Amino acid sequence: MIFLKTEDEIELMRAANQLVAKTLAEVGKHVKPGVTTKELDKVAEEFIRDNGAVPTFKGFPNPCGGTPFPASICTSVNDVVVHGVPNDTPLVNGDIVSVDCGVLLNGFNGDSCYTFSVGEVTNEVAQLLDVTKKSLYEGIANAQRGKRIGDIGYAVQTLCESHGYGVVREFVGHGIGRKMHEDPQVPNYGKKGNGPMIKSGLCIAIEPMITMGSPKIYMTDDNWTIKTRDGKPSAHFEHTIAVHNGEVEILSSFEDIEKTK
Ligand code: MG
Ligand code: MG
Numbered sequence: 449m450i451f452l453k454t455e456d457e458i459e460l461m462r463a464a465n466q467l468v469a470k471t472l473a474e475v476g477k478h479v480k481p482g483v484t485t486k487e488l489d490k491v492a493e494e495f496i497r498d499n500g501a502v503p504t505f506k507g508f509p510n511p512c513g514g515t516p517f518p519a520s521i522c523t524s525v526n527d528v529v530v531h532g533v534p535n536d537t538p539l540v541n542g543d544i545v546s547v548d549c550g551v552l553l554n555g556f557n558g559d560s561c562y563t564f565s566v567g568e569v570t571n572e573v574a575q576l577l578d579v580t581k582k583s584l585y586e587g588i589a590n591a592q593r594g595k596r597i598g599d600i601g602y603a604v605q606t607l608c609e610s611h612g613y614g615v616v617r618e619f620v621g622h623g624i625g626r627k628m629h630e631d632p633q634v635p636n637y638g639k640k641g642n643g644p645m646i647k648s649g650l651c652i653a654i655e656p657m658i659t660m661g662s663p664k665i666y667m668t669d670d671n672w673t674i675k676t677r678d679g680k681p682s683a684h685f686e687h688t689i690a691v692h693n694g695e696v697e698i699l700s701s702f703e704d705i706e707k708t709k
Contacts, residue, residue: 514671601638
């Protein structure tokens with residue numbers, strides 16, 4: 449069931465997502481060679497709690513029956529696609545790290561992800577990040593009222609596959625509100641004119657997970673970490689959006705992140 453949001457609810461969603469944006473910017477200031485993802489997690493958790501919110505991911509139940517998620521952010525390095533668990537391995541020059549952050553503030557969730565470069569990355573990797581981020585905005589441009597969810601995935605898929613990249617199938621975007629994951633599912637692939645109709649009040653997270661090579665993935669034995677099978681890097685950008693007042697509003701933001709770079 450899709451819960452369409454009222455203006456008051458969208459106001460609360462905006463606040464939660466702006467806190468996620470600020471958290472990601474705070475984390476971004478610390479992304480450099482030598483820092484560990486556990487250290488980044490500490491920065492995020494403190495910032496979220498200092499702002500009166502709860503990190504949604506911490507203690508998140510494991511869908512595969514393993515241990516709950518132990519940290520406040522997912523930190524997915526290089527060939528890790530999503531759900532990387534923060535650890536003690538220092539980042540090195542040329543790495544990329546996708547930082548996925550969720551907060552619960554005043555009963556509503558925010559969710560956004562940004563893939564950061566660590567020091568200097570190769571042109572090939574820089575292009576993967578660039579195209580993945582562009583595909584997110586293409587998806588958003590296709591989320592207008594009256595279109596269908598399949599139009600979003602079609603836009604993301606068309607751009608990414610035109611560059612020879614892989615579109616991960618097993619993980620998708622989602623409705624978001626009082627719960628982190630609500631209906632509908634928002635795949636990063638699809639057909640024009642397919643899927644649920646986009647109506648005013650719809651709040652969804654759009655989140656292309658794009659691989660440099662094959663889209664095939666596997667889960668490591670921690671039951672969380674998802675990696676590419678071919679070992680090639682993967683990028684992940686995510687915004688939470690609201691469809692209302694005849695437009696598509698991006699509730700999260702990369703503005704502060706990109707100011708600090
Ligand atoms: Mg996310
Ligand atoms: Mg999400």
